[in-house]
Amino acid sequence: METLLLDGESLTCRALAAAAATARPAVGLDGPARERLAAARAVVTRALASGEAVYGLNTGLGARATQRLSAEELAAFSLQTLRGRALSLGAPLPAEVVRAAMIVRLNTLGRGAAGCDPAVAAFLETCLARGLTPLVREGGSIGASDLLLGATLGLALVGEGELVDSTGRVGPAAEVLRAAGLAPLALGPRDGLALANHSSFSGALAALFVARAETALTAVQQAAALSMEGFRANLSPLDPAALALRPQPGQAQAAEGLRRLLAGGGLEAPGAARRLQDPLSFRTLPQTHGAGFAALETARAAAEAEINGASDNPAVLLGEGRVVSNGAFQTPWLTLAAETLSRALAQVAVLLVARCSKLLAERFTGLPLFLARPGADSNGFAPVMKLAEALLAEVLLAAQPVAIWPSVNADGVEDALTNAPLAARQGLRLLAAFERLVAIEAVIAAQAVELRGCATTLSPALGEVLARVRRHSPALAEDRPLAAEIEALSAAIRGGALAAPA
Template sequence: MSIIYIDGNSLTLEDLVKVARENYKVELTKEAIARVNKSRALVDEFVDGGEVIYGITTGFGLFSDVVISKDQTKELQKNLIVSDACGVGNPYPEEVVRAVMLLRANALSKGYSGIRLSVLNTLIEMLNKGVHPIIPEKGSVGASGDLCPLAHMVLVMLGEGEAIYQGKRLSGKDAMDKAKIDKVELISKEGLALINGTQVLTAVGALAAYDAKKLTKLADIAAAMTAEALNGIVDAYDEKVQQVRPHNGQIICAQNMLKILNGSKSTSRQGEIRVQDAYTLRCVPQIHGASRDAIDYVVDRVSTEINSATDNPLIFADDRQVISGGNFHGQPMALAFDFLGIAVAELANVSERRIDRLVNPSSSGLPAFLVKNGGLNCGFMIPQYVAAALVSENKVLAHPACVDSIPTSANQEDHVSMGSISARKSREILNNVMNVLAIEIMTSAQAIDFGAVEKLAPATRAAYDKIREEVATLENDRIMYLDINKCFKLVSSHKLVEIVEEEIGELK
C-alpha cells in the first residue's frame, strides 16, 4: 500500500499529486502526533482557566470582543461551521477536494492549531476511505482563510452536508455511515482550526502549477514541430545566444529545442532560406523561457505554503502562548496564482501566432489553410479561429484578481486577497492553453504532410507518428472537434511528451 506520511513540514508537490490523483493513503508521523496532543493540552488548560482568547472563548470577526462561556464552546464551534457553509457554484472536482483535505490535515499536523488528534484522524480517515465532501467553487475571499469552502468540508465530518462516496452523491451522514467513520462533535477552537486557512485556494493553484510545469515541455515540442514545418532557423537556439542573457528558463528551453530538433533535415541555418525567422519561432527560448521561470517561482511559493500553519490564533505550546496573527491571509498565493495565469496564457499567445503562420499562405509558403482543394474545403481555417477565441478569453481571465479587495465582517477584515479566484482563473487559463497547443500540434502535423515526413528529426517524427495514430491527414473537410479532442488528450495526459522522451531522453 502506497502511503504518504505527513508531519506539516515535508510535504512535496509530487506527494500532493499522488494523494489527489493516485489515491495514496495518508498517515501522521509520531512526531506530528506528539505536537498535536501538546497543542491541544494547552488549549484545554486555557479554557479550563477561563482565559479570554480569540476564537476559543470569544466570537469571530467583529464579534471578537464577545466572550463565550465554557459551556457554550461546543455550540460556538458548530455555529461557525453551519453559518459559514454557504458556498455557491459547481462543486470542485474530487482531485481538488482530496488535495484540500490533505493540505488541511498537513497544516493541522504542524501542531499550532489546537485541534484534538481524534478530529484530525477523522479527516484523514475520510481521505483514506474516499469520503469526498461536496465543496462549491465560489464563496471565498481568500482572507480569513477559505472559510466558506472549508466549512463545507467540515459539515460532512459532523454528519451534515453532502459527499461523494464510491461514485454516489450522498448526504454527509449517509456517506460517513457507509464508510464506517465516526462523526465528530467539535469543542473549543476546533471549528476555527478546521476552516481558518488557505488550503482550498492553494490546492486548486498547486495542481494547476504542477500541470503547467509539465506543459512547458509540450509547448517546446509543439514549437519544434512548427519550426520544422516552416523550415525554421536553428541558429537562434544556439547556446552562445542564451549564455549572454542567462535566464534559466531561456537556457533550458533553447536546450530542449536543439535536442528535439537534432537530426532534422527540415530545419535551416541562418541565410540558407532567409536571414531571420519571425519572433514566434526565433524567440521561443525567450518567450517559453520566461513562462518557465514564472512557473518555477509559483511552484516554489506552493512548496512553502503547503507546509505552513495558516490559521488564527496560533498555539505555541512550547512558549505557552496563543497569538492572533494573519497567516490566513491569501495574498502570498493570490499574487503567485495570478502570475501563474499570466505566465501560462503566454504559452497560448505565442502558440496561436504560430498556428496562424502555418495556415496563412503569405507567411508559410504552403497551401492556404493547409488543404489541397481550398475553396471547396475550408481546411484548417476554423481551428485558428478557435485558438484565437481561447487566447482572447485568456486575456480577460489573466486580469489579476488580487488587486481587488472588498472589506468583509463589517470592515474588521478590511483587506482580502481574492486568492481563490486567482487560483480558479489560473486553472481555467491552463485548460484553454492545452486546447490551443492541441490545435498547434494537429496543425503542424498537417503542414508537415506538405513537406517530407522522412526529413523530420527522430523526436518530432515520434510525435508526428503518435498524432497520426489518433488523427488522420485532412484530405477533405470533416468534423474537426473530434480531432481536436483527441489531440487535447495527447496534451493533457502528457503522452506526447513521454513518447518524445522515449526517443531522445528526458527533456528539462
C-alpha cells in the same frame, strides 16, 4: 497506491495533484507530525485551564472576539462555528479540488499550529481513504482564509451538509457516512475553527494550477519544436552564446529544452533553415517560453509554501507553549504568483496562435495554402484558426488580474482580502483553453512536417511526438470535423501523454 506520508513540510504540487486525482488516496501524517499535533492539543488544553483569553477558543470570532465563552459553551461553539459559516455557493468544486484541500489541511495540521484534537486529522485520513469527499461549492472565499469553504467541508464531516462517495453519488452527509460504516466526527473545543479557518482551498487550487501548468508548458515546447521542423525554422535564436548576452530568467531552460527536442533531426543540418530571420513567434520562443518557466517556478514556490504552511489563527507556538493571534491566512503573494503565471501563459498562447497562422500561410512556408493536400478540394486548416482565436480569447480573458478592495467584513475588523482562490481558479480555466490550443498547434505542425517530407528525419523525441499526435488525429487529406480529435489530443496533453518531458 503507495501511501503519501505527510510531514507538514515537504508536500509538492506534483505529489498533491497525483494524490488528489485518485478517488481513494492513501494519505496519512507521519510519526513526527502526529507528535506535533498531540503536543499542540496539550498547549490548547493548558491555555483553556489557565483561563487566558484565546481567540476562537474561548472567545467569539471576528467582531465578537471580545466576548468570552463559558466552559459549557466551548464544544457547542465548535459546531456553531461550522453551521454559521458553511456558506459556499454556486457550482460544486470538482472532487479532485476538494480532495486536494483535504490533503493540504491534513498536511498543515501536522505543523502543530492548529491545536485541534488529533481525531480531526484521523477522520480526514479515513474519509480520504474511503473516497468520501464533502460537496463544497466554488463561491465563498475572498482569500482572507477560506472560511466559508472550510466550514462547508467541516460541516459535512460532522454529519451535516453533503458528501460525495467513491462512486460519485451525492447524498446527505449523515447517510453517506453511515453507508461507509462511519459515525460523524465529534468536535471538541477549537476543532470547528481548525476545520474552517485556514487557506487550504487557496493553496490546493494554486498547487493544482502549478502542476497542470508544468505539464502544459512541457507540451507546448514539444508542439513548438514540431512547428519549427515543419516551418524549417532558423535555430540561431537557440544559440546559448546569443542567449547569454541577456540572461533572462527561464530562457536558457526553454532553449535547452527545444534544442534537446530537435537534437539529431534534419533541422540541424547546414542550410536546413529557409530564412535568415523567422517571424517573432519562432524567433522569440526562448524568451517567451522562458518567461513561462520563470513564472512557473515563482508560482510553485508560493504554492508549496502555502500547502506546507500553517495558516491558522490563532496559532500554537509549540516551542514556546503559547497560542498567538496572527495574519498567516492572508495570501497576497499567492494571488500575485498565480496571476503572473496566467499572464505568462497568455504570452505563450499568443505566440502559439501566431505560429499556427504562419504555418498555414503559403507565402511564409512554401507549403500549400492552409496546409491542404495538393489536389484536394479542401480549405485545409483554415477554419481551425477561428477555433484557435476563440480559445485565445478565453485564455486572455482568464488571464486578467482579479480585483482587490478594502473588505467590509466583521464590522470593519476584517478589512483586507486577496481573492487568491479566484486567481487560481481562473488559471485552471485558462489551462482548459490553453491545452486545446497546444493540441491545435500539434495537429497543424504534424501536417506541415508531413507535407514538407521531413517526417523521416525528425529527432527521435519529435518522432515520438508526431506518432502520438497521429494516434489521435490522422493526416488531413480531405475536409472532416476535427473537434473530437483536438479534444482527445488535448486530454492526452493534460495527462502528460504527448511525449516524455523535455
